[in-house]
Amino acid sequence: MGIRITGTGLYHPEESISNQELVETLNAYVEQFNHDHADKIETGEVEARRGSNAEFIEKASGVKSRYVIEKDGILDPNRLRPRLAERSDDELSIQAEWGVIAAKQAMQNAAVTAEDIDVVILACSNLQRAYPAVAIEIQTALGIQGYAYDMNVACSAATFGLKQAYDAVQSGARRVLLVNVEITSGHTDYRSRDCHFIFGDVATASIIENTTSKTGFEILDTHLFTQFSNNIRNNFGFLNSSELTSRDDKQFRQDGRKVFKEVCPLVAKIITTQLEKNDIEATQVKRFWLHQANVNMNELILKLVVGKAVAEADPALVPIILDEFANTSSAGVMIALHRTAHEVNNGEYGVLCSFGAGYSVGSILVQKHVVV
Numbered sequence: 001m002g003i004r005i006t007g008t009g010l011y012h013p014e015e016s017i018s019n020q021e022l023v024e025t026l027n028a029y030v031e032q033f034n035h036d037h038a039d040k041i042e043t044g045e046v047e048a049r050r051g052s053n054a055e056f057i058e059k060a061s062g063v064k065s066r067y068v069i070e071k072d073g074i075l076d077p078n079r080l081r082p083r084l085a086e087r088s089d090d091e092l093s094i095q096a097e098w099g100v101i102a103a104k105q106a107m108q109n110a111a112v113t114a115e116d117i118d119v120v121i122l123a124c125s126n127l128q129r130a131y132p133a134v135a136i137e138i139q140t141a142l143g144i145q146g147y148a149y150d151m152n153v154a155c156s157a158a159t160f161g162l163k164q165a166y167d168a169v170q171s172g173a174r175r176v177l178l179v180n181v182e183i184t185s186g187h188t189d190y191r192s193r194d195c196h197f198i199f200g201d202v203a204t205a206s207i208i209e210n211t212t213s214k215t216g217f218e219i220l221d222t223h224l225f226t227q228f229s230n231n232i233r234n235n236f237g238f239l240n241s242s243e244l245t246s247r248d249d250k251q252f253r254q255d256g257r258k259v260f261k262e263v264c265p266l267v268a269k270i271i272t273t274q275l276e277k278n279d280i281e282a283t284q285v286k287r288f289w290l291h292q293a294n295v296n297m298n299e300l301i302l303k304l305v306v307g308k309a310v311a312e313a314d315p316a317l318v319p320i321i322l323d324e325f326a327n328t329s330s331a332g333v334m335i336a337l338h339r340t341a342h343e344v345n346n347g348e349y350g351v352l353c354s355f356g357a358g359y360s361v362g363s364i365l366v367q368k369h370v371v372v
Contacts, residue, residue: 093128
C-alpha cells in the first residue's frame with residue numbers, strides 16, 4: 001500500500017486585478033499622501049511614499065495579475081482594502097465557503113464522498129478568525145464525521161499539512177481532506193510599493209489516502225524545517241487592541257532582498273539532501289512544484305538543484321502559475337500541482353516544496369502511479 005494524493009481541487013474568485021490597475025491606484029494614493037504630508041516630509045518627520053510601474057512589478061516578481069475577493073475597494077485610493085459585508089455567525093464564513101467549493105472538486109476528482117473521510121485540515125497563513133476552527137465549519141458543511149483542525153505555517157502550510165495528513169493516514173485515518181484557503185488581500189498593505197503587488201486570493205484542496213487502486217502521487221518522503229527570522233512578518237493579533245503603540249505594522253511586510261539571499265540556497269540544499277537520501281538524481285525529477293512567490297527565486301533554486309544548463313534547457317521543470325495568480329501563500333504549490341499533474345507520467349518523480357515566513361520549508365517527494 002502507498003499513501004497517495006488522489007485528487008485536487010481549485011477555486012478562485014472571478015475578479016482579477018492587473019499590474020497596471022494596481023499601479024494606478026498606488027500612484028494616486030502616493031500623490032495624495034505626499035501632498036497631505038509635504039511639510040513633514042520636507043523636515044524629515046515623515047518619509048515620502050513611492051509610486052511604482054507595471055514593468056517593475058513583472059520584472060521583480062513575474063506577477064502579471066492576481067485574483068481577489070473584491071476589486072473595487074482595493075482599487076479605491078481612499079480605502080485600499082477589500083470592501084466586504086460582515087456575515088452573521090449563522091452564515092457560512094467566506095473562508096469556509098471557498099474551502100467547501102475546492103473540497104468538493106477534490107473529492108469528485110478522487111471519487112470519494114463525505115462518508116469516506118475521517119479528518120479535515122485547514123492549513124493556511126491567513127485564518128479568518130481565531131475560533132471555532134474554520135476546518136470544523138468546513139467539516140460540518142460537507143457532512144464529514146471524525147475531527148478537523150486549523151494549522152498555520154505561513155507559506156509552507158500546505159506541505160506541512162501534507163505531512164500531517166500522511167501521519168494521520170499512517171495512524172489509521174482512512175482519508176484526509178487537506179484544504180488551503182488563502183484570502184491574502186485581507187493582510188496586504190496596498191499602500192506599499194514593495195508589497196502591494198505580491199498576493200492573490202484562492203482556495204485549494206486535496207485528498208490523501210492509502211491506496212494502490214487509484215491513480216495518484218505517492219508520498220515517498222517528507223522533510224520539514226524551521227528557523228526563526230523577522231524578515232517576513234505580520235504583527236496582527238489578538239493583543240493589538242491592548243498594546244500601547246503607534247506602530248503601523250499589522251499587515252504583511254518583508255525584507256525581500258534578505259529573503260531571496262537566505263532562502264534560495266536553503267531550499268536548494270533541502271531538496272538536494274532529500275533526493276540524495278532517496279537515491280534519486282535531480283535529473284530524474286519530472287516536476288519541481290515550488291512555492292509561487294517569485295519567478296526569479298524559483299529559477300535560481302532550479303539552477304542550484306539541477307544545474308544551470310539543465311535549468312535553462314527545460315524551464316518547465318518548475319511550473320509557474322504566479323503570473324496569473326500572484327503569490328497565493330500556501331496554496332501556490334497545490335495550484336501548480338493541480339494545473340500540471342497530467343504532465344507527469346507513471347513512475348516519474350516530483351517534488352512539492354514550499355518556503356516562507358518562519359523561516360519554514362516543507363519538501364514532499366512524490367512518485368506518480370497511474371492505475372488504468
